[in-house]
Amino acid sequence: MSFSTLVKDELCRVELHDACCKKSEIFGVILAGNLFSYEKNSRNVKVVTENAAFARRIYSTVRRVYGLSPEVSIRRSSKLKKHISYSIIFASMQIINKLLYDFEISAFNENDLFPMNTTLKNVCCKKSFLRAAFLSGGSVSDPEKTYHLEIATRNKMCTEIIKEILKDYGINVKIITRKGNYVAYIKEGENIVDFLNIIGAHGALMEFENVRILKDMRNSVNRIVNCETANLEKTVNAAVRQVENIKLIQSTLGIGNLPENLIDIANLRLEYSELSLKELGEMLCPKLGKSGVNHRLRKLDEIADKIRERSKTL
Ligand SMILES: [Zn+2]
CATH class of the missing domain: 3.10.28.10 (Homing endonucleases)
Structure with missing residues (x-):
């Protein structure tokens, strides 16, 4: 009908x-x-x-x-x-x-x-x-x-x-x-x-409202899912980049030659590429917050960038 x-x-x-x-x-x-x-x-x-x-x-x-x-x-x-x-x-x-x-x-x-x-x-x-x-x-x-x-x-x-x-x-x-x-x-x-x-038409009105509420909910769920997917993608891309950089450091400089505070995080990231920054921080001893982990990983990125720069000029 x-x-x-x-x-x-x-x-x-x-x-x-x-x-x-x-x-x-x-x-x-x-x-x-x-x-x-x-x-x-x-x-x-x-x-x-x-x-x-x-x-x-x-x-x-x-x-x-x-x-x-x-x-x-x-x-x-x-x-x-x-x-x-x-x-x-x-x-x-x-x-x-x-x-x-x-x-x-x-x-x-x-x-x-x-x-x-x-x-x-x-x-x-x-x-x-x-x-x-x-x-x-x-x-x-x-x-x-x-x-x-x-x-x-x-x-x-x-x-x-x-x-x-x-x-x-x-x-x-x-x-x-x-x-x-x-x-x-x-x-x-x-x-x-x-x-x-x-x-x-009060019965039809209820029907209309139910559909409208469901539609609104579906839209907002989609919005959240899209947003989360985008965030997840960003996180995954960052992890992939970090692992690549650490592998480069490993094969050139050697992880053991890194400043002391970077050695643990480099090893952890290599082993656990799927973990979030927060989770990585919790595995460190002493524990480190999300922004601290981020800061150290950025340092590793910078070191890898420098290695790349140098290999270009050689
Ligand atoms: Zn009347």
Whole structure:
């Protein structure tokens, strides 16, 4: 099941108690998911969805609020038998007139609706509107892949209402046009979480947050591992260089001819090339700290460098 489907299934189970919210949901569905047609001078508003639960929800909400039933038609695509789409058709002028009145919409137009002013005054209704718009034209990417939530609609006004409402919540909405649709989208993970919270998709929100936390953890673990790998590489390279230098000293000057404080460390490094500076220091007698060991090994490097210089001039 896609993450979008998970969210929508949950939203279809959100209960609406107040009539104002039910009306706002119908308004959102029609505004975001509308397909208008003027056939034989009759106005016709149609909402098409592939989600059976959503189709049932629209149908029963309209019935409950207006006491009138929209028509429902079911289409099965011939190619894929499983592919079913549901059309909820508001053909009755009675319903349309009630909608026009309730939402102070001046006119239906083939491409647009013209709400004279937004009737979404209550917070509960704004949330209902957003939920409905998401159910109609929304989708959200699987958080494992990317953070992207969008609502696509043919209605420019709809995206503007969405943007306006979400601005009050501090959610940054961008609008673009795509194939004749207006698309309101949210990119930041934090904002998507807020949006899911507002529309009441709390289960999906938890799921989203879990993925987000895991992703963040994975990123920081990777960062630490990368950092440690880099450090380890540096340590290994240094040890290899030290051993080479000591071997050079051994074959030319002889380790026994080194200053006394360098003899032990040179022998230890030759024997234990894999040990850290701290571990080497602990093997010395008396014990020596990390920086002391480092200092002596640098001395050995310098001596080896001098031997090399001299062999060049000879
Ligand atoms: Zn309300």
